[in-house]
C-alpha cells in the first residue's frame with residue numbers, strides 16, 4: 403500500500419510520515435500535497451495566539467478535551483518560530499499534553515524553524531492541510547503572537563483567538579496593530595488575577611469603534627484556563643463565529659482567500675529557493691555582496707537590476 407493509501411485508511415503513522423515529508427521538503431512533498439488537496443476543506447481551523455505565557459497552551463489543552471467530549475477529531479499544531487529546535491516551552495507543552503496524546507482522536511505536533519528552510523508559515527499551512535485531509539474536524543494552531551509568522555499563520559485559519567492576560571494591560575495600546583486586526587475573539591486569561599476585568603474593559607472600549615464600523619461582534623471572554631473556567635463560553639463564541647462565517651457569501655470569500663494564500667505562499671517560497679539555487683548564476687550574490695561592501699553600488703539598484711533581467715529572460719553579466 404502506498405503512503406497516501408495508508409494515510410487514507412486513517413493510519414496515524416502515515417500522517418506523521420507525511421508531516422515529516424512536509425517539514426523536510428523532500429522531492430515527493432509537492433506530489434503528496436497535490437494528492438491530499440481534494441480532501442481538504444472540511445476542518446474548522448482555529449488559531450490561538452497571544453503574548454508569551456498568556457496561557458495559550460493551557461487553553462488549547464482544555465479546548466481539546468471539550469471538542470473530544472463532543473466526539474470531534476482534533477489536531478493540534480504548536481508553532482515556535484523562535485526555537486531552532488523543539489525547545490523548552492514546547493517540551494513543557496508536550497508533557498502537559500501527554501494525557502491527551504494517548505487519545506485516539508487527537509494528533510499533536512510541534513513545529514519549529516528546523517527543517518522548514520525559512521518557510522515556517524508555509525510548512526505550518528501545509529501541515530494544517532494534511533490534518534484536514536486526514537479527517538480532523540478541529541485543528542488548533544498555537545503560535546506566540548509576536549511576528550510575521552504568526553500573522554501569516556492566522557491568515558490560514560478560519561477563526562483566530564487572541565489570548566491576553568491581566569499583565570497585558572499596559573501593552574494593549576501598544577499591541578501590534580496586526581494582532582488586533584487578525585483577532586476574531588479575545589480571551590483575557592488568568593482572570594483569577596487582579597486587573598483582568600480592567601483589561602477586558604479597555605479592550606472593549608478599543609473594539610467598540612471597530613465593531614460599529616465592521617458590524618462584527620469581536621467578543622471578549624474572561625477565562626481561567628487552569629481552573630477550567632470560561633472555556634465553555636470561549637468555545638461557544640468560537641462556534642458562533644464559525645457559523646457566522648459560513649453564512650452568505652462569507653464562506654466562499656474566505657475559502658477563495660485561502661486558495662489565493664496557498665498559491666501565493668507556495669510561489670513565494672518556491673521562487674525564492676529556485677532563484678537562489680538555480681536561477682541566479684553561481685556565486686553572484688556573494689560577489690555582489692563583496693562589491694557593495696567595498697562601496698560599489700547598493701542593494702536596491704542591484705535587486706531592481708536582477709528583477710529587470712529576470713523579466714527580460716536572462717541575467718546579464720554584472721560587474722564584479
Ligand SMILES: Nc1nc2c(ncn2[C@@H]2O[C@H](COP(=O)(O)OP(=O)(O)OP(=O)(O)O)[C@@H](O)[C@H]2O)c(=O)[nH]1
Nearest residue numbers: 454455456457458459460491591592593626627628
Ligand atoms: N493564575 C493562572 N495561571 C494560568 C492560567 N492559565 C494558565 N496559567 C499558567 O500560566 C503559565 C503559562 O501557561 P501556558 O499555557 O504555558 O502559556 P503559553 O501562552 O502557552 O506560553 P508560551 O507557549 O510559552 O508562550 C503556566 O504556568 C500556566 O499554568 C490561569 O487561568 N490563571
Ligand SMILES: [Mg+2]
Nearest residue numbers: 458459491495
Ligand atoms: Mg505554549
